[in-house]
Amino acid sequence: MSKKSYSFYPGCSSQKAASASNYMTSVNSMCETLDIQLNEIPDWNCCSASIGYAGGGELPRLALSARNMAISEQANPGQDIVATCAACWLATKETQERLHGDSKLMAETNEALAQAGLKVKGDQKVRHMVEVLIEDFGYEELGKHVKKPLDGVKIAGYVGCQTNRPFGIDGESYENPKYLDKLVETMGATPVENYDKKVSCCGGALAFSEPEKSQALIKDIIESAYDGGADMIVTPCPVCQMNVEVYQNHINQKYKTNFKMPVVYYSTLMSVAYGKNGKEAGLDGQMIKAKQLEEIASK
Amino acid sequence: MSDVNTQMVEQYRNNFLREVEENVEEGEWVKMCMQCGVCSGSCPFGPHWEHPPQEIFMMIRAGKRDEVLQSDSMWMCTSCYNCIVRCPRELPITHIMHGLAHYAKRLGIAPKNQPTYKFAELFWKNLSKTGRVNELKLGLALYFMNGIGEGIKTSLKMKDIGLGMLMTKRLSPMELLGGHKCKDAKGLQAILKKAAELEAARIPAAGK
Numbered sequence: 001m002s003k004k005s006y007s008f009y010p011g012c013s014s015q016k017a018a019s020a021s022n023y024m025t026s027v028n029s030m031c032e033t034l035d036i037q038l039n040e041i042p043d044w045n046c047c048s049a050s051i052g053y054a055g056g057g058e059l060p061r062l063a064l065s066a067r068n069m070a071i072s073e074q075a076n077p078g079q080d081i082v083a084t085c086a087a088c089w090l091a092t093k094e095t096q097e098r099l100h101g102d103s104k105l106m107a108e109t110n111e112a113l114a115q116a117g118l119k120v121k122g123d124q125k126v127r128h129m130v131e132v133l134i135e136d137f138g139y140e141e142l143g144k145h146v147k148k149p150l151d152g153v154k155i156a157g158y159v160g161c162q163t164n165r166p167f168g169i170d171g172e173s174y175e176n177p178k179y180l181d182k183l184v185e186t187m188g189a190t191p192v193e194n195y196d197k198k199v200s201c202c203g204g205a206l207a208f209s210e211p212e213k214s215q216a217l218i219k220d221i222i223e224s225a226y227d228g229g230a231d232m233i234v235t236p237c238p239v240c241q242m243n244v245e246v247y248q249n250h251i252n253q254k255y256k257t258n259f260k261m262p263v264v265y266y267s268t269l270m271s272v273a274y275g276k277n278g279k280e281a282g283l284d285g286q287m288i289k290a291k292q293l294e295e296i297a298s299k
Numbered sequence: 300m301s302d303v304n305t306q307m308v309e310q311y312r313n314n315f316l317r318e319v320e321e322n323v324e325e326g327e328w329v330k331m332c333m334q335c336g337v338c339s340g341s342c343p344f345g346p347h348w349e350h351p352p353q354e355i356f357m358m359i360r361a362g363k364r365d366e367v368l369q370s371d372s373m374w375m376c377t378s379c380y381n382c383i384v385r386c387p388r389e390l391p392i393t394h395i396m397h398g399l400a401h402y403a404k405r406l407g408i409a410p411k412n413q414p415t416y417k418f419a420e421l422f423w424k425n426l427s428k429t430g431r432v433n434e435l436k437l438g439l440a441l442y443f444m445n446g447i448g449e450g451i452k453t454s455l456k457m458k459d460i461g462l463g464m465l466m467t468k469r470l471s472p473m474e475l476l477g478g479h480k481c482k483d484a485k486g487l488q489a490i491l492k493k494a495a496e497l498e499a500a501r502i503p504a505a506g507k
Contacts, residue, residue, distance in 0.1 A: 012426075012431050012432040012434070012479070013432075013434070015431070015479045016471075016479075017468055017469065017470060017471030017473070017474070018434055018469065018470075018479070019434055019464065019469045019470070020469070021468060021469055022467065022468075022469060043430075043481050043482050043483055044481075045426075045430040045431060045481050045487055046426040046430060046431050046432050048422075048423065048426060049422075050378030050393075050397075051378070051415075051418065051419045051422050052419065052422055052423045052426065053397040053398075053400060053401050053419060054400065054401060054404050054409075054415075054416055054419030054420045054422075054423060055419065055420050055422070055423020055424060055427070056423050056427070056491070057324075057401060057405075057494075057495060057498045057502075058324045058398070058498065059494040059495070059497055059498040060491045060494040060495050060498070062494075063490050063491060063493075063494040064426075064487075064491075067487060067490060108494070108497045108498075108501075109494070111493065111497060112490045112491075112493040112494040112497060113490055114493075115486065115489035115490050115492075115493045116483060116486030116487065116489055116490050117486075118490075161377075161378070161379040161380055161381070162378070162379075162380065165379070165380035165381065165383065165384045166380045166383045166384050166393075174384045174385075200343065201343035201377050201379035201381070203343070203377055204377045204378055204379065205377075205378070205415075205418070205419075205422070206344070206375075206377045206415055208418055208438075208441055209414040209415040209417070209418035209419075209441070210344075210347075210375075210414060210415060213344060213347055214377075217343055246460050246463060246464070247460070249459055249460075250456075250460075284467065284468070285467045285468065285469055286467065287460075287463040287464070287466075287467055287469075
C-alpha cells in the first residue's frame with residue numbers, strides 16, 4: 001500500500017514526559033510499519049476535554065477546537081484530522097457538529113478566531129486512529145504486517161466511553177463493540193469473551209476529583225478482566241489507560257484485592273506484534289509491566 | 300447571592316424552564332424529557348447524585364430553581380455519554396448537565412467546595428494560560444486545592460503514583476519550569492477573550 005498522510009492532533013497527554021507519552025511512542029512505531037505519515041497540526045492547543053465546562057462557556061470551548069481545525073486547514077489541507085486521544089477526538093468532532101448545525105455559532109467562532117488571524121470551515125473529516133486502522137487498512141491488511149504473533153496472551157478489550165459514545169466506530173454497537181477484540185485476534189492474541197465491563201466508565205476526569213467513587217468503578221473493570229481470565233487489558237483511550245493502571249495499589253489497599261493487571265494500548269500490542277523492541281513499543285512506560293509482551297518483544 | 304443571580308430571578312420569575320431554555324447550553328431540550336429514567340439508571344455515578352438527571356429535568360419544569368442550581372448533582376457527570384446514547388428522545392443529557400453546572404457557576408450559586416467544580420476550574424485556568432495542559436501543575440493544584448495541610452497529606456498518599464509516573468517518564472519535574480505550551484499563547488488567549496465577550500452579549504448571565 002502507498003503512504004497515507006493525515007493531519008495529526010496529538011493532544012496534551014501525548015507530549016514528551018506526559019502521562020500518555022508511551023502511547024505516542026507506540027503509535028509512532030505502529031505508523032512506521034503501516035507507512036502512515038502523521039503531519040502534526042502546528043502549534044495545536046488543548047481541546048479542554050470534557051472537564052473544561054466550569055471555567056469555559058460553550059463558545060470559548062468551541063473556539064479551542066476550532067483553532068486546531070483552522071490551523072489544520074491551512075497547514076494540512078485536504079487531509080483528515082486524526083486524533084489518538086479519545087477526548088481530543090470527541091471534542092473536535094463535537095465542535096465540528098455544533099458549528100455546522102448553527103450558523104450563528106459558526107459566525108461567532110470565526111469572529112473570535114479572527115483575533116489571531118484565523119478562519120475555520122470545519123470541513124476536514126475528524127477521525128480516531130482506530131477508525132484509520134479499521135477503515136483505511138482493515139483487519140486483513142493489519143494482520144499482514146504481524147511478525148511475532150502474540151500467541152497465548154489473553155487480553156480484555158476495554159473500549160471505555162469516549163471512543164465508543166456518542167459517535168463510536170461505524171458499524172459497531174454501543175453496548176458491545178467488537179473492534180478491539182478483532183484487533184487483539186488479528187495480532188495473534190486471544191480476546192476475553194463477554195468482558196462485561198468493556199464499555200463501563202472509569203470515572204474519567206473525576207478520578208482526580210472524586211477518587212473513591214471512581215476507584216470503585218475501576219475495581220470492577222479490573223475484577224471483570226480477571227474473571228474472564230485476562231493476562232492484561234488493552235484500551236484505545238489515554239484516560240482509561242492511566243485510570244485503570246495507576247490506582248491498582250490504592251484499590252488493593254482499600255478493597256484487599258491483589259490486582260497487578262497490566263493495561264496497554266492497542267498500539268502497544270501492534271508494535272510488539274510488528275516486531276518492534278520493547279522501547280519502541282513503549283513498554284518501558286508501563287507502571288505495571290506487561291511481562292509477556294516484553295518477552296515476545298525481546299525474542 | 301450575586302447581582303446577576305438576583306437579576307435572573309426577577310427576569311424569569313416563576314418560569315425556570317424558560318430561564319434554562321434561554322441561558323443553558325442545550326437547555327431547549329429539557330422539555331422533551333418523558334421521564335422514563337433510563338439516564339438515571341445508566342449513570343455510572345448514579346447512586347451519588349442527589350437528584351439524577353431524570354429528576355433534574357422534572358425539577359426544572361416544576362420551577363425548583365435553587366434546588367437544581369445549588370445542587371452538586373450535575374457535578375457528578377463523568378462525561379461517559381451512556382445517557383445520551385440510551386435516551387429514547389435523544390436528549391444531549393451530558394451537555395445539558397455541563398450546561399447547568401456552568402450556568403450555576405456563572406450565577407455564583409454553585410456549591411463552593413464541590414471537588415469537581417474546583418477541579419474543572421483549575422483545568423480551565425491551567426489550559427488557558429499556555430494553551431496546553433500542564434499535568435504536573437494541574438496535579439499539584441488539585442492536591443493543594445483545600446489548603447496546605449490536606450495538600451501534603453494527599454501528596455504523600457499519591458507519592459507512589461507520582462514516583463511511578465516519573466520512573467516511566469510519564470511525568471517530568473521540568474514541567475514546573477514553564478513546560479509545554481503553544482507558541483501563540485497570546486493569540487489563543489485573545490480568541491478565548493473574544494469568544495467570552497460574544498457569548499456575554501448573547502446570553503444575559505454569560506461572561507461572569
